[in-house]
Amino acid sequence: MKSGSNLEKVLRAGHFAFTAELDPPRGTSAGEVRAKASYLKGNVDAVNITDNQSSVVRMSSWAASLILLQEGLEPNFQMVCRDRNRLAMQADILGAYAHGIRNMLCLSGDHQQFGDHPTTKGVFDIDSMQLISMVKGMRDEGKFMSGGHIEEPPRIFIGAAANPSAEPFNWRVYRLAKKVNAGVDFIQTQCIYNMDKFRKWIKQANDMGLTEKVYILAGVTPMKSVSMARQIKDEVPGMDVPDEIITRLQGVGEGKVADEGIKIACEQIEEFKEMEGVAGVHLMAIEWEHKVPQIAEMAKVLPRPRVD
Amino acid sequence: MIVAKRKPFKEINNMLKDYQKVLNVGCGTCVAVCLAGGEKEVDVLNAELDMARMLEDNPVELGGRTVERQCDREYLAELDDVVKDFDAILSMACGVGIQFLAERFPNIPVFPAVDTSGLAVNQGVGWYEERCRSCSNCVLGLTGGICPVTMCAKGLYNGPCGGTNLGSCEIDAEQPCAWYQIYERLERQGRLDCILEITPAVDWHNQVPRTLVQPGYKKSDRKLK
Numbered sequence: 415m416k417s418g419s420n421l422e423k424v425l426r427a428g429h430f431a432f433t434a435e436l437d438p439p440r441g442t443s444a445g446e447v448r449a450k451a452s453y454l455k456g457n458v459d460a461v462n463i464t465d466n467q468s469s470v471v472r473m474s475s476w477a478a479s480l481i482l483l484q485e486g487l488e489p490n491f492q493m494v495c496r497d498r499n500r501l502a503m504q505a506d507i508l509g510a511y512a513h514g515i516r517n518m519l520c521l522s523g524d525h526q527q528f529g530d531h532p533t534t535k536g537v538f539d540i541d542s543m544q545l546i547s548m549v550k551g552m553r554d555e556g557k558f559m560s561g562g563h564i565e566e567p568p569r570i571f572i573g574a575a576a577n578p579s580a581e582p583f584n585w586r587v588y589r590l591a592k593k594v595n596a597g598v599d600f601i602q603t604q605c606i607y608n609m610d611k612f613r614k615w616i617k618q619a620n621d622m623g624l625t626e627k628v629y630i631l632a633g634v635t636p637m638k639s640v641s642m643a644r645q646i647k648d649e650v651p652g653m654d655v656p657d658e659i660i661t662r663l664q665g666v667g668e669g670k671v672a673d674e675g676i677k678i679a680c681e682q683i684e685e686f687k688e689m690e691g692v693a694g695v696h697l698m699a700i701e702w703e704h705k706v707p708q709i710a711e712m713a714k715v716l717p718r719p720r721v722d
Numbered sequence: 723m724i725v726a727k728r729k730p731f732k733e734i735n736n737m738l739k740d741y742q743k744v745l746n747v748g749c750g751t752c753v754a755v756c757l758a759g760g761e762k763e764v765d766v767l768n769a770e771l772d773m774a775r776m777l778e779d780n781p782v783e784l785g786g787r788t789v790e791r792q793c794d795r796e797y798l799a800e801l802d803d804v805v806k807d808f809d810a811i812l813s814m815a816c817g818v819g820i821q822f823l824a825e826r827f828p829n830i831p832v833f834p835a836v837d838t839s840g841l842a843v844n845q846g847v848g849w850y851e852e853r854c855r856s857c858s859n860c861v862l863g864l865t866g867g868i869c870p871v872t873m874c875a876k877g878l879y880n881g882p883c884g885g886t887n888l889g890s891c892e893i894d895a896e897q898p899c900a901w902y903q904i905y906e907r908l909e910r911q912g913r914l915d916c917i918l919e920i921t922p923a924v925d926w927h928n929q930v931p932r933t934l935v936q937p938g939y940k941k942s943d944r945k946l947k
């Protein structure tokens with residue numbers, strides 16, 4: 415056991431993992447975090463807590479993660495390379511671990527230009543690949559990036575992202591291989607809509623033996639509306655939304671689109687359960703935490719396993 | 723070359739409002755080539771300043787000189803006898819030249835007339851694109867001659883990131899994704915192995931002022947004037 419986190423235990427035991435996402439508030443309300451967490455408790459194995467997502471200032475990921483721990487949920491502490499240098503990152507990892515955080519998600523981070531402080535200086539002292547290596551070095555060798563010794567190293571279950579949809583497609587699996595070599599334990603993919611492309615990617619990963627070394631959680635985001643589907647298709651970089659999805663959402667008529675979006679997501683989850691190389695699903699129900707219980711129920715992923 | 727852009731006129735005019743005798747010093751090298759601060763630009767700016775100050779009822783006596791290079795002591799020396807007639811200097815050189823000028827004449831306020839924006843190539847008349855951030859740690863041999871520090875908006879050493887968008891960068895559809903280009907070029911050259919290995923965290927050398935002494939040379943004990 416690398417970290418002993420619940421997510422690691424569930425995955426090691428061979429269960430199909432089910433994780434969710436929680437966006438910290440644009441303010442100081444612990445109550446808001448607790449309210450969102452209440453929908454997730456008992457329905458997921460771990461909760462990814464975003465880190466200034468879309469480059470917008472929010473309550474810090476580690477702080478919201480602590481609130482989740484208090485609520486009896488397991489956080490995935492997300493850390494992006496945009497806002498901190500290697501000193502601050504390592505310091506936060508030590509502190510997060512000291513408070514009981516056991517999972518991390520290591521990302522480059524959206525460019526600062528998209529956020530609420532577009533003229534800030536992006537740090538990017540290290541990139542996501544180097545962050546993974548750094549956390550692994552801290553955990554397995556008990557060393558800071560500088561080589562300095564760590565007293566009681568942080569035993570973190572290391573996560574990272576992968577986007578099977580983005581171009582150049584042929585490079586995608588090699589980039590995954592690089593992350594595996596860097597020391598990643600689990601992958602949350604970007605939201606998947608093009609299942610054909612995803613199947614190709616996971617087959618490549620299987621053929622290269624990567625899925626024996628890393629747990630892949632397929633990213634699922636239910637569409638709330640036709641306009642959301644169009645926005646993701648046209649405006650979110652690296653996303654691939656096939657026209658069939660938009661046509662299907664348009665076809666169900668007013669007032670029923672959200673339900674259809676959830677239905678599509680559940681069908682995807684059923685498919686992922688059967689797919690070789692996929693170890694679970696990461697559900698990114700954006701500002702839709704209250705729908706997670708219903709989706710978990712419909713996707714037949716309840717009750718969540720307890721592994722000791 | 724080093725490229726720069728002239729500051730907005732209002733900003734320049736405001737910096738100089740309390741000075742009645744101003745020497746405007748152009749630079750005949752990089753900033754002249756990129757049409758920001760050579761002899762011609764000195765003349766144009768002086769004409770604008772002269773006109774504006776007259777209209778403001780605050781006339782200014784302007785001098786104009788363009789030296790070959792403001793980053794070279796040899797060329798600054800020709801200003802030694804000129805500056806005494808002025809109470810402020812405006813420099814149209816890059817940030818390097820402006821500082822060297824200020825260092826040579828420490829008793830006279832020196833003001834920048836341009837904003838230096840980087841090391842760039844000339845893509846067309848008046849059109850320059852940055853290509854180097856002078857990081858002191860060149861990886862171009864591994865990246866197909868495309869700089870990830872400069873050309874990737876996040877300066878990633880192991881890209882592309884999730885923001886790569888059908889060959890463009892997430893920041894702008896007009897901006898190519900550097901890592902997409904690196905991949906394409908290395909693939910064409912059969913050299914993808916160059917980026918299969920993880921590039922470790924870089925040792926940033928550009929966080930302190932750097933000094934370069936070429937092999938066979940040494941630093942002088944004293945700064946020549």
